[in-house]
Amino acid sequence: TLNLAAAAAQGARLFSPYHKAYAERLLVAATRAYHAAEAHPALYAPATDGSFGGGDYQDDDVSDEFYWAAVELYLSTGDAAWLAKAKASPHWSGPVFQPDGFSWRAVAALARLDLAAVPSALSPQDLEQVRASVVDAAEAYLGVQTTEGFGLLYDPPGGYGWGSNQSLIQNMIVVASAYDITGETRYLQAVRESMDYILGRNALGISYVTGYGETFAHNQYSWMFAASLDPSYPPVPKGALAGGPNSGLADSYAIDTLEGCAPQTCYVDDPRSFSTNEIAINWNAPLAWIASFLADTE
Structure with a gap:
């Protein structure tokens, strides 16, 4: 409601x-x-x-x-x-x-x-407080990025979560908002570098956006786009975001295939792995937001 x-x-x-x-x-x-x-x-x-x-x-x-x-x-x-x-x-x-x-x-x-x-x-005071909190959060995410070999704005204490790709993009949106507030290009560069991870600069060398990159996810778990399981269904459409690595393996296929995986490698492009390879509208929404932001700031 x-x-x-x-x-x-x-x-x-x-x-x-x-x-x-x-x-x-x-x-x-x-x-x-x-x-x-x-x-x-x-x-x-x-x-x-x-x-x-x-x-x-x-x-x-x-x-x-x-x-x-x-x-x-x-x-x-x-x-x-x-x-x-x-x-x-x-x-x-x-x-x-x-x-x-x-x-x-x-x-x-x-x-x-x-x-x-x-x-x-x-009021100017309220607006300053609100914007300062966004910038402070962006700074915290940039601090995380400096510790990451692949330069992404994401490394939660509990390991990679369910839908880690959309979680990363949400963090990118905060940093993008800090760029809009301050105009400081280091925020823009941080977002661009994290997008590199989504599009294939990661431990698995796979783009998590269907149809983009030389090697991309295309066998995601879906009740609608299930051609990889049944050819009578349509395939996963271009632009679909795979959930991404999930340290808490929560389906039998992922457990059997990925047990003992390092966080960023806890992913398999298979429709049986819903805990790592699901697609969802609330994951593609932030992808659309950040894609629009990056297009506007070229």
């Missing part, structure tokens, strides 16, 4: 110049959704057995979703009441950027990045 509120509020802002009626409809839906969540704050997404097709997405801490939704509603309306709700959140000044990136379960970073980038009536 709160994800709808946040996404619809952002959509209202973005569609407003092109389709006023649709933008207004989105804003009404966003406001209604937020108030519904306020009325039922403990109605959480349930844990399931995965039999409904999308796996388990339980989350019983929605403080970050409330924060994100309030921020998007403020940025789209300019209404100080929404800003007050955002400021009442523990995430307003708390840490929101993690070594393993942000994700569907941790969305406070989305709010912070938009507060830093979208023009608003924030």
Whole structure:
């Protein structure tokens, strides 16, 4: 419900110049959704057995979703009441950027990045605080990059996580945002170097984006693009991002094939390895963001 509120509020802002009626409809839906969540704050997404097709997405801490939704509603309306709700959140000044990136379960970073980038009536002091937190996070990621042989902005303490490629790209988005804020080219160069990892400069010498590079992932796990298992299905399309190395091997094929692997080599381009080779819309979304950023800064 709160994800709808946040996404619809952002959509209202973005569609407003092109389709006023649709933008207004989105804003009404966003406001209604937020108030519904306020009325039922403990109605959480349930844990399931995965039999409904999308796996388990339980989350019983929605403080970050409330924060994100309030921020998007403020940025789209300019209404100080929404800003007050955002400021009442523990995430307003708390840490929101993690070594393993942000994700569907941790969305406070989305709010912070938009507060830093979208023009608003924030006070100079508030804007400075928000932007400083983005730059500080970018500096931390650059510190990680200096320790990495392949020059990527990612090395979480617990090893490479599920969907490590999208986690890396989320970190790249933070650093790209620092470039937008400061104009310092070292942030841009850091992002470019991390993109090299995604496109093949890595321990396995494979591009994780289907159709790009001499050797690229093309046998990803998917219920739609499954030609490698059944030719009657379509193949994985060009531009699909593979999940990437996952130190916590979580499928039988990966366990049998990759046991004892070094973190960056815990990947296999096989449709049976969903824990290393899955594709997902919320992974391709940050890829689209960072590809657009890099195209704009050529």
